[in-house]
Amino acid sequence: EVELLESGGDLVQPGGSLRLSCAASGFTFSRYAMSWVRQAPGKGLEWVSSVSGGSDIIDYAESVKGRFTISRDNSKNTVYLQMNTLRGDDTAVYYCTKGRQLHDSWGQGTLVTVSS
Amino acid sequence: QSVLTQPPSVSAAPGQKVTISCSGSSSNIGDNYVSWYQQVPGTAPKLVIYDNYKRPSEIPDRFSGSKSGTSATLAITGLQTGDEADYYCGTWDDSLNVAVFGGGTKLTAL
Numbered sequence: 001e002v003e004l005l006e007s008g009g010d011l012v013q014p015g016g017s018l019r020l021s022c023a024a025s026g027f028t029f030s031r032y033a034m035s036w037v038r039q040a041p042g043k044g045l046e047w048v049s050s051v052s053g054g055s056d057i058i059d060y061a062e063s064v065k066g067r068f069t070i071s072r073d074n075s076k077n078t079v080y081l082q083m084n085t086l087r088g089d090d091t092a093v094y095y096c097t098k099g100r101q102l103h104d105s106w107g108q109g110t111l112v113t114v115s116s
Numbered sequence: 117q118s119v120l121t122q123p124p125s126v127s128a129a130p131g132q133k134v135t136i137s138c139s140g141s142s143s144n145i146g147d148n149y150v151s152w153y154q155q156v157p158g159t160a161p162k163l164v165i166y167d168n169y170k171r172p173s174e175i176p177d178r179f180s181g182s183k184s185g186t187s188a189t190l191a192i193t194g195l196q197t198g199d200e201a202d203y204y205c206g207t208w209d210d211s212l213n214v215a216v217f218g219g220g221t222k223l224t225a226l
Contacts (some may be wrong), residue, residue, distance in 0.1 A: 008220065035215065044162065045204050047215035062215055080154070095160060101208040101215060102151050104172070106160040 002026040004096045004106040009012045012086055016114070020081040022096030022107055030054070030074040038092035039109075046092075050100040051079065051107035059100075063092075066107030086114045119144060120205055120218035127224040128195050136221045138188045138205030144216055148207045150188040151183055155202045155220075164203075165190060197225045 008020040022034070035050040040100040049060045049070040058070055079096060091114045097103035121139040128134040138150065152165035163172055165181035168188065180191045192199055205218040 037215075037217075042207040044202075044220040045206070046156075047217065051165065059213055059215075101148060102163075102166050103153070103161075103206065103215075104163050104166065106162065108160050 004098065004105055004107035006094065006096045006107045006110040009094065009112045010088060011113045011115065013116050014087060015116055016086050017082070017084045018086065018112060020083070020094055020096075020110060020112070022079045022081075024077045024079070024096075024098070028096070029077040032098055033057075034072060034079040035097045035100055036070065036079075037095045037097055037103065037106075038112075039095070040089070040092040043092075048094070049081065052100070059093075063104060079080050083112070086112075090114050118219040119209060119212070119216040120207070122203075122205060122218035122221045124219070125222045125224065127226050129226050130195050130197060132194050132195050132196055133191060134223065135192075135205050136190045136205075136216050136223070138186075138190070140186050140216075142186055142206065143211035144186075144207050144209040145183065145188055147184040147210055150181065150183050150205055150207045152188075152190045153204045153206060154180075154199075155204065156200075157202070161204065192223075199223060200225050220226045 003025045005023045011017045036048040054082045067085045072079040093109040096107040098105040149167045153161040156162040168183040169181045
């Protein structure tokens with residue numbers, strides 16, 4: 001059974017940084033792309049970033065390009081999202097998903113709140 | 117403003133059929149597979165349809181998907197109160213090089 005467990009969400013001030021982690025189990029992690037998708041309070045789903053199994057293909061939403069960095073450690077079955085220069089509109093639940101175009105498994109989400 | 121367009125809400129009586137539409141363009145739906153996600157409030161989204169019409173093994177056959185040109189449709193027959201949720205369509209956009217989702221549709225069983 002696929003399990004994705006996010007961590008690292010917190011309350012952070014505008015301009016601050018945060019690193020999210022997602023520990024995966026139940027599948028051959030290195031064979032699959034992984035993504036981060038976020039959902040602002042009361043809003044819809046917004047794709048943030050994806051990384052291929054070998055980290056050779058990385059994509060970002062325009063809204064986070066230059067501020068967020070996705071990475072993965074296949075030896076630890078973990079994907080990360082380094083978030084810098086955080087803004088109020090980054091406030092959201094951040095979900096880790098398995099896949100790139102198709103998100104076939106989702107974690108439970110971790111809440112990031114950007115506020116002073 | 118989402119790249120994919122969905123109606124904000126749909127409703128039907130229990131036992132009836134309901135459809136949710138998802139409209140896009142040639143660079144997204146027109147050229148890629150569509151998936152559908154169900155999100156019960158307060159929980160994470162769950163995949164219910166992938167590759168336009170395929171169902172994960174745990175999803176009942178009351179759920180079906182289709183695609184024609186630059187539009188896709190999710191259909192739910194024999195509607196149950198447990199189907200009440202927000203539904204999102206998703207795909208990849210080759211021009212923007214990003215994953216895209218619809219704005220979501222709130223399904224109510226009257």
